Amino acid sequence: MTKVLTDARSIRIKGRSFLAVVLSPDLPVDEWLTRLDDLASRSAGFFLGRPVVLDVTDLEINRTQLMELIGELSNRNVSIMGIEGARPSILGPGMPPALKGGRPVSDEAVAKEPIIELRNSDVKPAAPEARAVLQSLVIREPVRSGQSVIFPEGDVTVIGSVASGAEIIAGGSVHIYGALRGRAMAGSIGNTAARIFCRKLEAELVAIDGIYKMAEDMAPGLRGQPVQCWLEGEAIMAETLI
Amino acid sequence: MGKVIVVTSGKGGVGKTTSTAALGAALAQRNERVVVVDFDVGLRNLDLVMGAERRVVYDLINVIQGEAKLSQALIRDKRLETLFLLPASQTRDKNNLTAEGVERVITELKRVFDWVICDSPAGIESGATHAMRHADVAVVVTNPEVSSVRDSDRIIGLLDAKTVKAERGERMEKHLLLTRYDASRAERGDMLKVDDVLEILSIPLLGIIPESMDVLRASNLGSPVTLADARSAPAMAYFDAARRLAGEALPITIPGEKRGIFDKIFGRKAA
Ligand SMILES: Nc1ncnc2c1ncn2[C@@H]1O[C@H](COP(=O)(O)OP(=O)(O)O)[C@@H](O)[C@H]1O
Numbered sequence: 001m002t003k004v005l006t007d008a009r010s011i012r013i014k015g016r017s018f019l020a021v022v023l024s025p026d027l028p029v030d031e032w033l034t035r036l037d038d039l040a041s042r043s044a045g046f047f048l049g050r051p052v053v054l055d056v057t058d059l060e061i062n063r064t065q066l067m068e069l070i071g072e073l074s075n076r077n078v079s080i081m082g083i084e085g086a087r088p089s090i091l092g093p094g095m096p097p098a099l100k101g102g103r104p105v106s107d108e109a110v111a112k113e114p115i116i117e118l119r120n121s122d123v124k125p126a127a128p129e130a131r132a133v134l135q136s137l138v139i140r141e142p143v144r145s146g147q148s149v150i151f152p153e154g155d156v157t158v159i160g161s162v163a164s165g166a167e168i169i170a171g172g173s174v175h176i177y178g179a180l181r182g183r184a185m186a187g188s189i190g191n192t193a194a195r196i197f198c199r200k201l202e203a204e205l206v207a208i209d210g211i212y213k214m215a216e217d218m219a220p221g222l223r224g225q226p227v228q229c230w231l232e233g234e235a236i237m238a239e240t241l242i
Numbered sequence: 243m244g245k246v247i248v249v250t251s252g253k254g255g256v257g258k259t260t261s262t263a264a265l266g267a268a269l270a271q272r273n274e275r276v277v278v279v280d281f282d283v284g285l286r287n288l289d290l291v292m293g294a295e296r297r298v299v300y301d302l303i304n305v306i307q308g309e310a311k312l313s314q315a316l317i318r319d320k321r322l323e324t325l326f327l328l329p330a331s332q333t334r335d336k337n338n339l340t341a342e343g344v345e346r347v348i349t350e351l352k353r354v355f356d357w358v359i360c361d362s363p364a365g366i367e368s369g370a371t372h373a374m375r376h377a378d379v380a381v382v383v384t385n386p387e388v389s390s391v392r393d394s395d396r397i398i399g400l401l402d403a404k405t406v407k408a409e410r411g412e413r414m415e416k417h418l419l420l421t422r423y424d425a426s427r428a429e430r431g432d433m434l435k436v437d438d439v440l441e442i443l444s445i446p447l448l449g450i451i452p453e454s455m456d457v458l459r460a461s462n463l464g465s466p467v468t469l470a471d472a473r474s475a476p477a478m479a480y481f482d483a484a485r486r487l488a489g490e491a492l493p494i495t496i497p498g499e500k501r502g503i504f505d506k507i508f509g510r511k512a513a
C-alpha cells in the first residue's frame with residue numbers, strides 16, 4: 001500500500017553539504033511564514049541553534065521586503081547566517097552575508113573548508129573530494145534523545161531504535177533496525193534516491209532531499225509498522241515492508 | 243573497593259531521593275557499608291528523608307573546599323550503624339562542586355564503603371554530570387509517563403558519553419528503576435506499560451516500585467521506607483531491587499498484575 005505523505009506545497013528544508021538548514025521562501029511571503037509557523041509549532045526547537053541559510057534565488061522581492069522577511073524570521077528566533085541567491089542590489093549593511101552554495105561569495109579560499117562542522121564526533125571528517133565514494137556508518141546501539149548523528153558522507157545504519165528527540169541526518173539512506181521515534185533525514189546533501197527504512201515507524205519527522213513530513217501528516221495505517229520512505233518528484237511516498 | 247552508584251533521571255520529582263535512601267538502607271541491612279551522597283546542592287533533601295537534617299554540621303562542599311575532613315562531614319544513621327549520609331549544602335552555590343574535588347571525595351569514599359550511592363539533582367547540567375561522573379553503575383529512575391521516559395533516555399545518552407567509564411571506552415552498567423507505578427492507572431491504560439518503557443529505553447529492569455502512601459508516610463517520619471515499614475509494598479520492592487543490585491537474579495513482578503488476572507477470572511470490571 002503506497003501513500004503520498006506530502007502535499008504539493010511543503011516547505012523545503014535542505015541540509016546542504018555542511019548541514020546548514022536552507023530555507024527557500026516562496027510568494028506570497030505571508031503564506032510561506034504561516035506554513036513555517038505551522039512546521040515550527042510541530043517540531044519545537046527544530047531551528048534552534050542551527051545555522052540557517054535563506055535562499056532567495058528566483059524570489060521577486062526588493063530590499064525592504066527582504067529586511068521585513070529577515071525581521072519576521074528573527075521574531076521567530078530563526079537566525080540567518082547567510083543569504084543565498086540574492087541580487088547584490090537588494091543586500092545591504094546590517095544584513096547577513098551573501099553566500100553561494102553555503103559558502104561566502106567573496107572568499108574563494110574559504111570555499112574549500114566546511115563552514116560549519118556538525119559531525120558525529122566519532123566520524124573523521126572526509127575531504128570533500130572523497131565524498132564521491134559512498135561510505136557507511138553503523139551504530140550498534142540505540143540513539144538516545146538529544147543525540148544527533150550527522151553523516152553527510154553516506155548511509156547510516158542503526159542497530160537499535162532512534163528515540164523521540166534524537167535525529168539521524170545522512171547524505172545517503174537511513175536504515176533503522178528498531179523503532180524510529182525521532183527524526184530521520186536522508187539525502188540531506190541533495191540525493192533524491194536516498195530512502196529511509198525502519199522496523200517501526202513512530203517518527204516525529206522524515207525528510208528526503210529536503211522534502212519533509214511531520215508525524216501527523218503520515219497515514220495512520222503506517223504507524224507502528226515496518227516502513228520504507230522514498231521520494232517521487234516532490235512527494236514522500238511510504239509503504240509497509242513485509 | 244566499593245561500587246559507586248548514581249541514582250539519576252533527568253526529570254525531577256520521579257523518586258530519586260526516595261530511591262537513594264530506600265536502596266541505601268536496604269543494602270545496609272545486609273550489613274554492607276553504605277554511604278548515600280547528596281549532590282543536590284542548594285536543594286538538599288536526602289538529609290530530610292534520612293531524618294538527619296538536624297545533625298548536619300559539615301557538608302560535601304565543605305569537604306571539597308577543604309574546610310572539613312570527610313570523617314567530620316559523614317553522619318552515621320541512628321538506626322543502622324553501617325549506613326552513612328554525606329549531606330549537600332543548602333546555602334552554598336553549586337558551582338563550588340569541582341571536578342577534582344568530586345573525584346577526590348568519591349575516591350576516598352570508595353576505599354571505606356562497599357556502596358557509594360549518589361543522589362543526582364534533576365536536569366542535565368553540571369550537578370547531574372558531577373553526580374554521574376565516577377559511577378560504576380547507574381540506576382535510572384523513571385515514572386511510567388512519556389516525559390519521564392524521554393528525560394531518562396536523554397540521561398542514558400549522557401551516561402554513555404560524559405562518565406569516566408564511557409571516556410575510557412568501557413560500558414556503563416545501567417538499570418531501570420520504574421517508580422510511582424500505579425496499578426489501577428495502569429489497568430485503565432492511563433500510564434505507559436512496563437513493556438513499552440522497557441522497549442523505549444532498552445536497559446535491564448531493576449525493579450518496579452508501586453505508588454504508595456507508605457512512601458510519603460516514611461519520608462514524613464524522616465526514614466527510608468525500607469526502614470520505616472519493611473513489610474510495605476514499596477519497601478519489599480526496594481529490598482528486591484537492592485538484592486538485584488548486589489547481583490542476585492530474582493524474577494520481577496508487576497504490581498497489581500495478579501489482581502488483574504483475578505478480576506478477569508471472576509468477570510469483574512476493574513474499578
Ligand atoms: N513510590 C512512591 N509512592 C508515592 N510517592 C512517592 C513515591 N516515590 C516518591 N514519591 C514522592 O514523590 C515526591 C518526589 O520524590 P523524590 O524522591 O524527592 O524525587 P526526586 O528526588 O526525583 O526529585 C516526594 O514527595 C516523594 O515522597
Ligand SMILES: [Mg+2]
Pocket residue numbers: 258259260282287361362363
Ligand atoms: Mg531529589
